[in-house]
Structure formats: C-alpha cells, structure tokens
Amino acid sequence: MTEKKLTLRLDFHSGLPIYTQIVNQIQSQLANGRLKPGDQLPTVRALAQELRVNFNTVARAYRILDEARIISTQQGRGTYITEIPPPNISEKLRNESLEALTQRFINEAFRLGFFEKEISQMVRDSLKVRKEAQNKQKENAK
Amino acid sequence: MTEKKLTLRLDFHSGLPIYTQIVNQIQSQLANGRLKPGDQLPTVRALAQELRVNFNTVARAYRILDEARIISTQQGRGTYITEIPPPNISEKLRNESLEALTQRFINEAFRLGFFEKEISQMVRDSLKVRKEAQNKQKENAK
DNA sequence: GTACAATGATACAATTAGTACAATCAGGAT
DNA sequence: ATCCTGATTGTACTAATTGTATCATTGTAC
Known part of the structure; x- marks a missing residue:
C-alpha cells in the first residue's frame, strides 16, 4: 500500500557501520520530504534482502530510530x-544528526x-559562495 | 565477496621484518594492478594462517598501511x-571532486x-577531533 | 648481560549473522 | 461470532567474524 x-545506497567500505548508514539515510529522506509521517517502511526482512544485509542489522537501525521516536x-x-x-526532536538529537553527517563527509574526503x-x-x-548567492537573491527581491 | x-611470499631469513615484507608486497601489488581500490584484503587471521605467522604481525602491517591511508x-x-x-587526474579535476563532495554535504545540511x-x-x-585522534595514534606507535 | 626491536599470546571490542520466539492479522471451519 | 491455523511482522539472545590493545617472549646487536 503506502509502502x-x-x-x-550503502557503502560497505565507508567505515561507517551499516546500521548507522541506514539510520542516517532514513533521517535525511524524512528531512527532505521523500518520507512523510505515516509512511510505512519496508519490513526488516524486505529491506535486509534488498540491501543484501542480515535483517538484524536493519532491525538495529530501526530500533535506534524508534528510540529517537522518529x-x-x-x-x-x-x-x-x-x-x-x-x-x-531534541537539541541533542539534532546535534548528533549534524555530527553524523559531518563525519560522513570528512571521512569520505580523507x-x-x-x-x-x-x-x-x-x-x-562553499559556505561563502552560498551566502553571497542568497544575498543577491534578496537584493533582487527588493 | 571481492576477497x-x-x-x-615471505622470506624468513631475509633480515627484513615480516610486517615490513607484508607492507612492501601489498604496496607493490597495488602498484602493479594486482590489487585495486575497493578490494577487500584477507582478514588478519586468514592471512596470518596462510603465511604461518601470528595474526598480530599481519595486524601490524595493516596498521602501517592504514596510517598511510593505503x-x-x-x-x-x-x-x-x-x-x-x-x-x-589533474589538480583541477581533483579540486572539482572535493568541491562536488562539499556541495553535497552542505546542501544536505541546509x-x-x-x-x-x-x-x-x-x-x-570534527577535523580537530580527528587530528587529535591521529596524534594519539602516532604517539602510541612510537 | 643489557637493550631494543620483532613476534607471539591473550583478552577485548565492534559489527554482523543465526536461531528461536512472540505479537498481529487474515482467512476459513465450525 | 468464535476458534483455529498459518503467514508475516518485529524481538531477544547468542554466536561468529572482524580488528584492537596490552603485555610477554624471543632473538639479535652492542
């Protein structure tokens, strides 16, 4: 149905545990709207099969997200x-989410x-460029 | 998988430490294409058994290669x-690759x-933490 | 014989996989 | 309706496989 x-997309060589990658990606899909409140996620077994991973690994990711009430x-x-x-979502979780994202980026870069x-x-x-682009937008909006 | x-081939009488020989040979196999980026190496225990060597010796070789980011x-x-x-790849391309990676990261964060x-x-x-962790590693390595 | 580097032994930690189980639901038999 | 039964779901606990850390032993050079 709503499945x-x-x-x-998992990277098995990234150094990040698989369960962490699953947690991060579900969080970001929720953040960017690809997932919405009420959506049903795949079952632990279905997702595990698709990712070629043991279903307990998916279950672990789901448990973490469940504990975070996501x-x-x-x-x-x-x-x-x-x-x-x-x-x-608490400030702590919010911070952890940025931290995880940043870690992923830095590890990849190294x-x-x-x-x-x-x-x-x-x-x-990159931040500077982005900022300037925004300022320009505002000026045009005047 | 891609194991x-x-x-x-180790020479136990060569005077070169075993771990050094392992390091050298992996490096040269990487240089001549027998090993490629992404390849999985044997586990420390598997390789140790094959070489009739203690697995810590292999682990030591792996640690050196890891610190060298190989x-x-x-x-x-x-x-x-x-x-x-x-x-x-040219310096320009290299730079663009980091730029793309950074853009993805920043967009995601926003x-x-x-x-x-x-x-x-x-x-x-995160960079600071990583740096400190590395320094600690080096000190221990001494 | 002392010192130091190399190697080995042992115990540990992190990640993933295996197995058995419990809760829920759907469908039919009664 | 009520009860069974089987399928499907997540859960719990354990085992297996991985690399890590620490200290002991060995062997060689001085």
Missing part, C-alpha cells in the same frame, strides 16, 4: 514514520586523499 | 584498499535545517 521503495515499530504490524515527529587544510578551505569557500 | 587470494581497516568488518583519486554557523563549527570540531 515506499526507500532506495538506500519511527514506530510494532511487532507483527510493521514500521511507520511517527505522525508528529521532528519538530520536537578517503579520497584530501588533506585537512583543503577540506576546511573548501567548506569555507 | 583476493593475495599470494605473498588501506582502511574496520573493526568487525574487514580491510579494504582505499579508493583514491587516480594519481594522474536541507536538514542547520545554519551556516552550526555547519562550519561542526566541521571545525
């Missing part, structure tokens, strides 16, 4: 996105052979 | 050749509702 395909897992029924979720200086410089530049 | 046989060892999962940009200050602060913190 989503939920196409996740999803609601119900034995014998299935797993659903919580109806009234992230507005009340894995690709970049150095600390290059990375921080590029982040500064 | 290679990785036939190494391989990536992941507790509970295995050891992989890191995916580095081909050495022949989508998740974080602000510029939070993002740059988190990047600084």
